[in-house]
Amino acid sequence: MNPTLKSIPIVLVRPETPAQRAVAHLKGRQPDGDALLEVYALVGARPPEGYRRDLLIEQFHLLNDHFGALFERHLVALASMTGLPMAEVFEVASFYHHFEVLKDDQTPPVVTLRVCQSQSCAMAGAQALKARLLAVLGPNVRVVDAPCIGRCEQAPAALLGHRTLAHATETSVFEALKSAPDQTDIDELAPDFIAYEVYREAGGYGTAAAIVNSEEDPEDIFRALEDSGLRGLGGAGFPAARKWRIVREQPGPRYMAVNIDEGEPGTFKDRYYLERDPHRFLEGMLIAAQLAGTERCYIYLRDEYHALRRMLQRELDALQADPPCPLPQIELRRGAGAYVCGEESAMIESIEGKRGQPRLRPPYIAQAGLFGRPTLEHNLETLHWVRDILEKGPSWFTGFGRHGRKGLRSFSVSGRVRQPGVKLAPAGITLQELIDEYCGGMADGHSLYAYLPGGASGGILPASLANVPLDFDTLQPHGCFIGSAAVVVLSQHDRARDAALNAMRFFAEESCGQCTPCRVGTVKAAALMEAPVWDLPTLNDLSAVMVDASICGLGQAAPNPLRCVQQYFAHEIGG
Numbered sequence: 269m270n271p272t273l274k275s276i277p278i279v280l281v282r283p284e285t286p287a288q289r290a291v292a293h294l295k296g297r298q299p300d301g302d303a304l305l306e307v308y309a310l311v312g313a314r315p316p317e318g319y320r321r322d323l324l325i326e327q328f329h330l331l332n333d334h335f336g337a338l339f340e341r342h343l344v345a346l347a348s349m350t351g352l353p354m355a356e357v358f359e360v361a362s363f364y365h366h367f368e369v370l371k372d373d374q375t376p377p378v379v380t381l382r383v384c385q386s387q388s389c390a391m392a393g394a395q396a397l398k399a400r401l402l403a404v405l406g407p408n409v410r411v412v413d414a415p416c417i418g419r420c421e422q423a424p425a426a427l428l429g430h431r432t433l434a435h436a437t438e439t440s441v442f443e444a445l446k447s448a449p450d451q452t453d454i455d456e457l458a459p460d461f462i463a464y465e466v467y468r469e470a471g472g473y474g475t476a477a478a479i480v481n482s483e484e485d486p487e488d489i490f491r492a493l494e495d496s497g498l499r500g501l502g503g504a505g506f507p508a509a510r511k512w513r514i515v516r517e518q519p520g521p522r523y524m525a526v527n528i529d530e531g532e533p534g535t536f537k538d539r540y541y542l543e544r545d546p547h548r549f550l551e552g553m554l555i556a557a558q559l560a561g562t563e564r565c566y567i568y569l570r571d572e573y574h575a576l577r578r579m580l581q582r583e584l585d586a587l588q589a590d591p592p593c594p595l596p597q598i599e600l601r602r603g604a605g606a607y608v609c610g611e612e613s614a615m616i617e618s619i620e621g622k623r624g625q626p627r628l629r630p631p632y633i634a635q636a637g638l639f640g641r642p643t644l645e646h647n648l649e650t651l652h653w654v655r656d657i658l659e660k661g662p663s664w665f666t667g668f669g670r671h672g673r674k675g676l677r678s679f680s681v682s683g684r685v686r687q688p689g690v691k692l693a694p695a696g697i698t699l700q701e702l703i704d705e706y707c708g709g710m711a712d713g714h715s716l717y718a719y720l721p722g723g724a725s726g727g728i729l730p731a732s733l734a735n736v737p738l739d740f741d742t743l744q745p746h747g748c749f750i751g752s753a754a755v756v757v758l759s760q761h762d763r764a765r766d767a768a769l770n771a772m773r774f775f776a777e778e779s780c781g782q783c784t785p786c787r788v789g790t791v792k793a794a795a796l797m798e799a800p801v802w803d804l805p806t807l808n809d810l811s812a813v814m815v816d817a818s819i820c821g822l823g824q825a826a827p828n829p830l831r832c833v834q835q836y837f838a839h840e841i842g843g
C-alpha cells in the first residue's frame with residue numbers, strides 16, 4: 269500500500285435496515301481495501317449528498333491519468349463507492365477510446381502514441397509513418413491509429429500522451445520521447461492570445477453585462493440576431509435566435525451545453541479560435557444563457573485539446589473570481605475520445621456520465637435535454653460571433669458574402685494547398701476562390717482534382733464543381749453539404765475512392781454501435797469498398813438502409829462519400 273494513502277480515513281456506515289444490509293453484501297467481486305484508498309485519494313471522500321453520477325467520466329480521467337489505465341480493481345472500488353452497478357461502470361469505461369481497461373496483473377504502456385489516420389494526415393503519409401515507428405519503437409511505447417485529432421493543417425499529426433506533435437516525423441517523435449514523453453504543460457496558445465484581464469480592459473464582457481443587468485431590451489437582441497441570419501456553425505445550421513426562443517419558452521430550470529468536441533475529420537476552426545480568443549465565445553455563451561433563461565452552462569471540450577483545457581479552466585477561474593455580472597453555474601467537461609459525442613444528444617449523455625449514444629427523438633433536447641431539462645446547445649464558433657453582431661449591428665455581418673449569400677464562414681482548409689489553415693471568408697465563396705485568394709494556390713506539383721466540402725460526412729465533389737458557392741443549402745443539389753466547413757483538397761496524386769474508403773473506415777470505427785444499420789452497415793461497406801471493383805448493388809442497398817434506419821447523423825451521412833464517388837468518379841471503381 270502506498271504509505272501516503274494510509275492517513276486517509278475511511279468511514280464505514282453500518283446498514284440500518286434489512287434491505288440496506290442485504291445490499292451491503294454485494295455479490296460478485298468485492299472492492300479491495302487498498303484500491304478503495306487509491307480511488308479515494310484521487311476522487312475525494314464521499315460528499316454528504318453522495319457522489320454525483322454525472323462526474324463518473326471525470327473520475328475515470330483522474331484514475332486514467334494517474335495510473336496510465338483503468339484497472340479493474342479501481343473500477344470495482346468506484347462502483348462500490350458510487351453505488352452504481354458494476355456492469356454500468358465497466359460499460360461506460362470501455363465505450364471511450366481514451367480509456368484502456370486492464371486486468372490488475374497487466375502493465376500499462378509508459379506512453380501511448382496516437383498517429384492520426386484521417387484524410388489529411390493519410391495524404392501526408394501517416395500510415396507509412398506509423399509503420400516505421402512500430403518497427404523502431406520499443407515495447408514501452410504503444411503506437412495506435414487515431415481518428416482526426418483536430419490538427420489537419422499540421423498533417424501528419426500525432427499525440428504522444430497529451431502532447432501534440434505537429435508535422436510529426438520519426439525524429440520529432442524520438443526527440444519528444446527523450447525530453448518529455450507525456451508533457452502536459454506545453455504552451456499551445458497563439459502569440460496573440462487574449463487573456464481575461466486584457467479582454468476586460470478592451471471592453472470585453474460589457475455587452476454581456478448590459479444584457480444580464482437588464483440594460484438592454486431582450487427583444488432587441490433577438491431581432492438583431494435574427495436580422496444577422498446567424499445559424500449554428502457546428503454543422504446543422506439551425507437559426508441561432510430561433511433556438512434561443514424555443515428554449516426560453518420551455519418551463520425552467522433550463523440548461524446550456526457548449527459543444528467543442530469538433531471531431532469531424534478536417535475540422536479545427538474551434539481550436540483555432542480557442543487558442544486565441546476564448547473570452548469572445550464565453551461572452552457569447554453568457555448572452556445566450558441570459559436570453560434563453562438557462563441557469564447552468566456545461567462546456568464539453570474534446571480530450572485531444574489537453575493544453576487548451578487547462579487554459580480554459582484557468583480563464584474560467586479568472587472570470588468567476590472577478591465576474592463582470594452575475595454568472596450562471598459553469599462547468600468544464602472533458603471528452604474521452606468519441607466522434608459520436610459531437611452529436612448533441614450523445615454529448616448530453618456523456619456530460620451525464622454515460623456512454624455517448626444518441627437519443628431517439630422526439631423529444632428534442634430543447635424540450636428534454638440535460639438531466640431531462642430543456643437545453644440550449646451551441647458550438648463554439650456560433651457563440652464567437654454573437655458579441656460582434658450585437659456591437660457592430662446585424663448589417664455588419666450580412667455585409668459579407670458572395671454569390672447571393674450573406675455572412676462570414678470559418679473554413680478549415682487542409683490537404684493539397686500551399687497555405688492550409690482556418691480561413692475567414694465570405695459565405696458563398698467558391699472553392700476555387702478560396703484556394704486562389706486565401707490559400708496561396710495549390711501546393712507545388714499539385715493540381716485540383718477533387719475536394720471534400722464538409723469533412724468526411726459532407727461528400728466529395730470533382731474539380732469541375734469548384735465554382736459552386738460554399739454555404740448552407742448550396743451543396744445539397746450536388747449530393748453534399750457544408751457541415752462544419754471542413755474543406756479537404758485533393759490533387760491528381762489522390763483518388764476519390766481512397767478518400768471515401770478512409771471516411772467509411774472512420775465511421776465504422778466511430779459508430780457507437782447502438783443501431784444495427786450503422787454498426788453493421790459501415791463495417792460491411794468499408795470491406796466492400798476495399799475491392800478493386802465495387803459491388804454497387806450491395807453498396808447501394810447498404811447506403812439506403814443506413815440513411816433510412818440509422819437514428820443519428822453518423823449513420824445517415826456515412827454513405828455520402830461513396831455515393832459521390834459513384835456519381836462523379838465512376839472511372840475509379842470499375843464495374
